[in-house]
Amino acid sequence: MSEAQDPRANRSDEPSAPSPDPAVLAELEEMRSSIDNIDAALVHMLAERFKCTKRVGRLKATHDLPPADPDREARQIERLRSLAVEADLDPAFAEKFLNFIISEVIRHHEAFRG
Numbered sequence: 001m002s003e004a005q006d007p008r009a010n011r012s013d014e015p016s017a018p019s020p021d022p023a024v025l026a027e028l029e030e031m032r033s034s035i036d037n038i039d040a041a042l043v044h045m046l047a048e049r050f051k052c053t054k055r056v057g058r059l060k061a062t063h064d065l066p067p068a069d070p071d072r073e074a075r076q077i078e079r080l081r082s083l084a085v086e087a088d089l090d091p092a093f094a095e096k097f098l099n100f101i102i103s104e105v106i107r108h109h110e111a112f113r114g
């Protein structure tokens with residue numbers, strides 16, 4: 001998107017925002033550093049999960065089992081929704097996130113079957 005199209009771009013006829021207090025910037029940097037650590041942990045955890053599900057996919061393909069198991073998914077969703085509530089995370093978001101991951105896993109499982 002060009003600067004002209006970007007609604008967040010600073011318009012030349014508007015004064016620029018005052019520079020924030022250095023203490024505010026330091027706090028923002030500290031929080032961003034934690035966010036970066038958490039994002040890295042998420043990537044590593046997802047990589048481990050996909051290593052497991054690739055083994056499951058190979059096993060299912062070898063033994064001619066169906067890629068998807070809706071009963072297992074229903075139990076996973078139920079469990080994650082309840083964990084989300086306990087953790088003060090939106091359960092609908094937790095469910096969407098799990099479904100997003102599982103749909104990618106099923107795509108991998110189907111590719112194993114050829």
Ligand SMILES: O=C(O)C(=O)C[C@]1(C(=O)O)C=C[C@@H](O)C=C1
Binds near residue numbers: 070072101
């Ligand atoms: O447990 C399985 O049977 C899997 O294939 C793994 C998995 C998952 O990613 O958790 C993926 C697809 C199934 O529908 C259910 C669960």
